[in-house]
Amino acid sequence: MTFPFQFDFFGDTVYFHFIFETLAFIIGVRLYYYLKKGIVDAISEIDRLWIMLGAMLGAFVGSRVIAMLENPSEIMQQTWLIFYQNKTVxxxxxxxxxxxxxMKKIIGVKTASGDIYVIPIIVALFIGRIGCFSMxxxxxxxxxxxTTIFGxxxxxxxxxxxxALYEMAYMIVLFIVFRITQYKAMMNGDRFKLFMVLYFLYRFxxxxxxxxxxxxxxLSSIQWSALFIFAYYYTFILRQIRYAQ
Incomplete structure (x- = not known):
């Protein structure tokens, strides 16, 4: 097995990472629209589009800012090209x-909007990490x-x-958990909060x-991001702890 995985295409080198990153986005979006057909959405289609725009713009900036902070000693040597190319999920x-x-504050939406994205995100992450592993x-x-057997x-x-393989295995576990509990009665928005807490616990x-x-x-920038998420969702975490007792 030779890393990174690549092939020649009319004289150009193409990395499998680009292919799987693109597939992750396409399949994630298609899965979202497939799952959306089976529910009555309390949020209008136009508001969903605005929310998705807010998510994409926020993700674009956040992924690069946190990636920049992953190596503090090189922050002053950052160029716009390096800033754009480096990113973290x-x-x-x-x-x-x-x-x-x-965006929800701007358009006046107060309903929780994240539950429907959980399964598409998990699937997209799994596919994307195949590309990461290939590099x-x-x-x-x-x-x-x-020196363990996992090396x-x-x-x-x-x-x-x-x-990357560890995260793929974790995504399989999360997929099973959320599929098993899909019909369990939960407050609107709690599935997304649970996913965020579990994912950032793994990343920490x-x-x-x-x-x-x-x-x-x-602690790294990603670990501080995880601690922020735990603090942001602390009422949800405390509620789940009380529920489990």
């Missing part, structure tokens, strides 16, 4: 959350060296944690298996 979720909430150490989605040579001759923990650069108090 966790930052996209954080920025997307801000974008959605801001080996050419992208920052690789882990630190390990893989991702292209630099060292046995590393294949964190998996950072310790990656060669991250601390931003503040020994």
């Amino acid at each position: 966790a930052g996209g979720f954080l920025g997307g959350l801000f974008g959605v909430e801001l 080996g150490v050419a992208e920052t989605t690789y882990g630190i060296e390990t 893989m040579d991702l292209g630099d001759g060292k046995s590393r944690h294949p964190v 923990l998996i950072e310790f298996l990656k060669p991250y650069h601390p931003l503040f108090l020994g």
